[in-house]
Amino acid sequence: xxxxxxxxxxxxxxxxxxxxxxxxxxxxxxxxxxxxxxxxxxxxxxxxxxxxxxxxxxxxxxxxxxxxxxxxxxxxxxxxxxxxxxxxxxxxxxxxxxxxxxxxxxxxxxxxxxxxxxxxxxxxxxxxxxxxxxxxxxxxxxxxxxxxxxxxxxxxxxxxxxxxxxxxxxxxxxxxxxxxxxxxxxxxxxxxxxxxxxxxxxxxxxxxxxxxxxxxxxxxxxxxxxxxxxxxxxxxxxxxxxxxxxxxxxxxxxxxxxxxxxxxxxxxxxxxxxxxxxxxxxxxxxxxxxxxxxxxxxxxxxxxxxxxxxxxxxxxxxxxxxxxxxxxxxxxxxxxxxxxxxxxxxxxxxxxxxxxxxxxxxxxxxxxxxxxxxxxxxxxxxxxxxxxxxxxxxxxxxxxxxxxxxxxxxxxxxxxxxxxx
Amino acid sequence: xxxxxxxxxxxxxxxxxxxxxxxxxxxxxxxxxxxxxxxxxxxxxxxxxxxxxxxxxxxxxxxxxxxxxxxxxxxxxxxxxxxxxxxxxxxxxxxxxxxxxxxxxxxxxxxxxxxxxxxxxxxxxxxxxxxxxxxxxxxxxxxxxxxxxxxxxxxxxxxxxxxxxxxxxxxxxxxxxxxx
Numbered sequence: 001x002x003x004x005x006x007x008x009x010x011x012x013x014x015x016x017x018x019x020x021x022x023x024x025x026x027x028x029x030x031x032x033x034x035x036x037x038x039x040x041x042x043x044x045x046x047x048x049x050x051x052x053x054x055x056x057x058x059x060x061x062x063x064x065x066x067x068x069x070x071x072x073x074x075x076x077x078x079x080x081x082x083x084x085x086x087x088x089x090x091x092x093x094x095x096x097x098x099x100x101x102x103x104x105x106x107x108x109x110x111x112x113x114x115x116x117x118x119x120x121x122x123x124x125x126x127x128x129x130x131x132x133x134x135x136x137x138x139x140x141x142x143x144x145x146x147x148x149x150x151x152x153x154x155x156x157x158x159x160x161x162x163x164x165x166x167x168x169x170x171x172x173x174x175x176x177x178x179x180x181x182x183x184x185x186x187x188x189x190x191x192x193x194x195x196x197x198x199x200x201x202x203x204x205x206x207x208x209x210x211x212x213x214x215x216x217x218x219x220x221x222x223x224x225x226x227x228x229x230x231x232x233x234x235x236x237x238x239x240x241x242x243x244x245x246x247x248x249x250x251x252x253x254x255x256x257x258x259x260x261x262x263x264x265x266x267x268x269x270x271x272x273x274x275x276x277x278x279x280x281x282x283x284x285x286x287x288x289x290x291x292x293x294x295x296x297x298x299x300x301x302x303x304x305x306x307x308x309x310x311x312x313x314x315x316x317x318x319x320x321x322x323x324x325x326x327x328x329x330x331x332x333x334x335x336x337x338x339x340x341x342x343x344x345x346x347x348x349x350x351x352x353x354x355x356x357x358x359x360x361x362x363x364x365x366x367x368x369x370x371x372x373x374x375x376x377x378x379x380x381x382x383x384x385x386x387x388x389x390x391x392x393x394x395x396x397x398x399x400x401x402x403x404x405x406x407x408x409x410x411x412x413x414x415x416x417x418x419x420x421x
Numbered sequence: 422x423x424x425x426x427x428x429x430x431x432x433x434x435x436x437x438x439x440x441x442x443x444x445x446x447x448x449x450x451x452x453x454x455x456x457x458x459x460x461x462x463x464x465x466x467x468x469x470x471x472x473x474x475x476x477x478x479x480x481x482x483x484x485x486x487x488x489x490x491x492x493x494x495x496x497x498x499x500x501x502x503x504x505x506x507x508x509x510x511x512x513x514x515x516x517x518x519x520x521x522x523x524x525x526x527x528x529x530x531x532x533x534x535x536x537x538x539x540x541x542x543x544x545x546x547x548x549x550x551x552x553x554x555x556x557x558x559x560x561x562x563x564x565x566x567x568x569x570x571x572x573x574x575x576x577x578x579x580x581x582x583x584x585x586x587x588x589x590x591x592x593x594x595x596x597x598x599x600x601x
Contacts, residue, residue, distance in 0.1 A: 188593045191595060210518075341491070342499065345496060345497075350594040351597040360518045360596065
């Protein structure tokens with residue numbers, strides 16, 4: 001029994017402050033969202049060779065993603081089956097075995113227990129076959145994005161992602177071989193605020209990012225949200241809490257302001273020739289423009305924004321880690337990938353010109369929510385004009401709170417499900 | 422001097438630095454102290470003028486693969502002069518919420534090792550600590566800095582490169598929008 005009544009906290013058009021500030025609710029989120037849902041872990045390209053591994057987390061639980069001798073990806077809990085020590089202490093590496101530093105129990109990189117020092121002491125009672133590193137009950141991947149779940153899932157990953165798969169397809173389509181590679185490193189950032197602020201918000205940009213708009217205007221680039229009925233900017237909420245912002249006219253402007261100039265360089269011409277060979281010229285332009293910013297959030301912990309993959313890691317009700325992994329395009333001229341990285345660094349990371357102002361807003365939000373005489377946050381923007389499609393997808397204007405409402409619905413449903421599911 | 426070179430004290434095992442006279446060494450060290458003072462005082466325009474516009478490279482690497490090829494690896498900061506100028510513009514104009522109010526900083530630079538790279542180029546390396554206070558929170562930063570400096574016939578020193586290798590950057594970094 002949690003003692004928390006979700007119906008008191010989430011209404012169709014508003015939510016209660018305490019879902020962002022109450023440590024008890026944070027604990028329940030760990031149990032009912034992070035330890036029950038599909039969660040993103042790593043990308044195939046981070047463990048390309050046999051023996052490669054990375055250590056990631058779902059909530060507070062440490063998870064090893066390894067590639068075994070057979071070339072298969074295994075997703076294992078980072079806990080020795082003897083007395084529970086974390087068997088892997090590095091963030092990444094290459095190893096055939098994981099040896100627990102405490103008493104020397106040794107596991108193959110597919111999880112099998114292969115060595116127990118001085119086994120005589122167990123007589124015949126130790127069955128090593130049942131004492132491998134615990135595999136997650138569910139793991140699967142889509143376009144190389146590896147997900148896992150600490151609980152059995154009613155639906156497979158493909159159904160869970162639903163229409164969001166098409167947006168991931170757009171992201172990888174910018175590579176002539178349809179592959180992205182997360183080998184450019186990671187910007188690891190933290191802020192003092194709740195993890196749920198890191199959502200999809202199309203309303204904040206011209207206020208929160210005023211300094212960026214000023215920098216764009218100085219360069220003679222368009223900033224802001226031009227009205228163009230033929231290319232509306234939209235906020236989209238897919239089933240299962242996945243949300244997307246579609247730039248409309250702003251996205252189309254990118255063709256003239258960013259894409260075409262780049263294609264005038266030698267590397268740009270070579271790159272476009274590769275895409276043209278794969279898609280034809282018209283489609284190649286569409287791919288280049290669309291892939292610039294998929295701007296999608298996959299509930300609960302993954303976002304793909306501009307050229308990077310972002311992981312949201314809740315640490316406490318008032319502390320969150322945000323990890324940014326810029327994606328390189330496979331089989332693409334180096335100058336194209338270098339431009340992606342420099343464009344990323346301009347806005348993102350702890351010293352970028354944009355993302356720190358988001359984090360600043362999240363920290364001030366956490367401060368503001370301490371004043372809870374009037375505890376409700378309004379999420380009613382655009383409620384009267386949103387449209388629900390037959391598959392359950394909800395569409396509204398980009399500045400409407402469609403994503404926030406959708407994620408709160410998914411949040412409330414998960415939080416209301418009893419523990420004995 | 423290739424960017425990405427990792428601070429390596431063994432490089433100082435030869436005696437190139439010993440060829441530098443004490444007043445010469447003091448002149449460089451004082452220059453770096455003045456640079457630090459400008460940053461702590463938020464004198465960003467004056468600080469920008471210390472840089473060589475053609476070759477400026479202000480670099481703060483991420484954790485992990487450094488030295489890393491910057492064409493294939495992301496940095497926390499990799500500014501050429503144009504981007505450095507934008508960084509300063511942002512800090513000097515309204516709308517940069519993460520620096521409203523500004524970070525108050527105090528930094529301590531260790532005495533640098535300095536070696537001559539070419540006739541008019543020098544490399545200076547040192548460790549630093551920096552305390553930053555802003556909005557109810559104080560944060561400590563520490564790391565190693567490598568500078569590449571030029572000195573022309575008129576004894577005018579300019580910064581060509583400044584690389585700041587923060588320790589603990591793999592632990593997660595908060596608001597780094599002031600200038601290190």
